[in-house]
Amino acid sequence: MTLPTHAGVVVIGGGIIGCSTAYHLARDHKADVVLLEQGKLTSGSTWHAAGLVGQLRSSASITRVLKYSVDLYKGLEAETGLATGWKMTGCLRLATNADRWTEYKRLATTAKSFGMDMQLLSPAEVKAMWPLLETGDLVGASWLPTDGQASPSDITQSLAKGARMHGAKLFEDVRVTGFEMKDGRITAVKTSKGDIACEKVVNCAGQWARQVGALAGINVPLQPVKHQYIITEKIDGLATDAPTIRDPDRRTYFKEEVGGLVMGGYEPNPQAWTMGDVPNDWEFRLFDDDYDHFEQHMTQAIARVPALETVGVKQMINGPESFTPDGNFILGTAPECANMFVGAGFNAFGIASGGGAGWVLAQWVVDGEAPLDLWVVDIRRFSNLHRDRQWVCDRTLEAYGKHYTIGFPHEEYASGRPRIVSPLYERLRQQRAVFGSKLGWERPNWFAPEGIEPQDVYSMGRQNWFAAVGDEHRHVREKVGIFDQSSFAKYELTGSDALKALDWICANDVSKPVGRLTYTQLLNTRGGIEADLTVARLAEEKFYIVTGTGFRTHDFSWISDHIGEGLDATLADVTEDFGTLSLMGPRARDVLADVTDADVSNAGFPFGHVREIAIAGHTVRALRVTYVGELGWELHVPIAATGEVFDALMAAGKKHDIRPVGYRALESLRLEKGYRAWGSDITPNDTPQEAGLGWAVKLRKNTDFVGRRALEKTNGTALKKRFAGFTVDDPEIVLLGRETILRNGEPVGYLTSGGYGYTVGRNIGYGYVRNADGVSDDFLASGDYELVVAMERTPAQIHLGPLYDPSMSKIKA
């Protein structure tokens, strides 16, 4: 077959991800697809994968993606005639201590929330299922019967055949060597056998994806890491349908294979492979066996399966796999180039993800937007920081080393820090700030009082910061606090068509007079919420846009991708130009009045307005907004003046007992006030109406905007899910999110966020209540609610409005 000169979509890479993407593009979308593989299909990481297929993740959407893989692998042979080796053996996860057991109880509840049946088993039950296991040290195990294992190469060949059957053209021994680009878009793919003009490109080049991306100026932050497992000779008494085992306290996993065992693990001292380019001819290749490094797994595995002590090892597999700095894979439209899509960095669960990742990626390629909430894997979660290879490598190795450690709530990474600091970093450190990191920025989480070590001590119950954060919270409610939010992402949109562009992009009405603020969502074509931000009109043709730290790349590219053709509107990222100080609390006005001559009275500077005011000789953009439910201002200060303005506020605030406050108190304050957090409470899966944010949508205005058509269709019809708040009185309960919501004893949803409200003195959770026949006010009010927390039912009260100051009187004073 000769290489075509044109294709609709060129998929680069013939591993499981490329083949699955090509299959779905051809099957679901009848796309004109060409797949190019530099060697033979499967010859990268895919051929040597162990083939364990797990499904449960902490994101509902990613769990759905993995469940889809399983469904696909079950049925693919019937379509293509090529078996996938799928065996539904189930998976046992072993627990040897109380914290791990709590983790599993929470996991089992998450599974139920996501519609999966995970059970907890006793050591005796585990022994009965897997007699060769040593179970003396077990507290128990979790059991997910629908997990299993498959043959990575067979699935990939089956997907490749299916892709061809649906019309895709697959070529081996064709290497992509570059791209032709015009106006920031790829127009043709250059290969070792000629050029192919194309509309879209999907980079599924596995550990080569970084260098393939770089050919078009695109950053794919992944790091190849060596990953090892052994395959043993036959073991007497090992059943061919033995469940796969994950033994995280011993950092190892097991899978039956032709009567023997596959055994591998995640060591705390992983070995990165090259920091340079991965060789192009790395085809069906492995590293030398490294038994010295592997011994740590061997010792642990023998203690768990004593039969391993005497059985022979048939083969060691020591192969490279691409890992990422947060352990999640990378999907979606490259922010640097709107027609390159990426599916890479699969962190040793590419076989489990392959089917589903190909499904959603194909849809993304065709529609130009993700078909569901894929934020945790979205390539736009990264920033320029992730162009630093050493940083990416260090953080990736840390994430790899944590693969099997207990996932404590609120845990922070330690590597590569501090990386980006605000001008207040040293000042806050001296005030005993305990920092967390977000997109590389150090941000104060809490301030340790004298006598308490300024450091997080993680546990499954209340952690060491709980009381201190309560003090910070009350301080903001009763006096005044100052938050360093300099890491906020900030953009300016300027030009004669800036308003026109925003009218189309924003769901809320931003066509307000100069000096006004608008809180708005940005919607996708399904009406789902893609972003949630504040737009300030600084001048007729100039808008200032503020959004969350982590959403910097995502929101920037969403906005710039949706500025209409030919409009005079220029978007600039000005994040580093401004420090942001949020002055919040009933005494905020007293403090501000002391440092500026501007009129900051309610009449002179009402809620929802932006003004330029002078503080300590510097011009400051003051936005009268709040995320905490108190009177307050967000002060955007020229970055170099942040320290001076902070000092002035602290000095003036002394008599009002001002103090710095951290992000954990902010979270507690916003939970009481019911402000939705993007990424958890509101996502691309949720519409403003479902989220209770219909008031912020300009449906009554005659202006078209992205998502309008979808919202019009559902407007006035019964909503099938609705956002609601819940409180739980029991002080022993810890809410984190993903707990199941029961209405009259039946599951109706799960929490999207959870925490503690110190003013209301109760646990607070938010989530969507679902009902196929519609969720009316009556339906919500008439039920008896409980939450399932770590498998225990606890009574809960439902709330449809803010828990704190429902009349907004504190904010608008």
Ligand SMILES: Cc1cc2nc3c(=O)[nH]c(=O)nc-3n(C[C@H](O)[C@H](O)[C@H](O)COP(=O)(O)OP(=O)(O)OC[C@H]3O[C@@H](n4cnc5c(N)ncnc54)[C@H](O)[C@@H]3O)c2cc1C
């Ligand atoms: C030891 C080990 C055990 C594992 N065990 C499991 C497991 O139990 N379960 C699980 O789910 N996952 C497991 N994995 C992970 C799994 O193997 C990977 O996640 C998966 O194979 C990744 O598939 P891919 O298609 O992204 O990459 P690859 O299979 O590497 O495919 C990428 C392809 O792109 C091609 N390519 C690169 N550059 C170019 C170019 N310029 N032009 C054309 N083609 C190009 C390459 O030749 C390659 O074939 C394991 C990995 C390892 C290393």
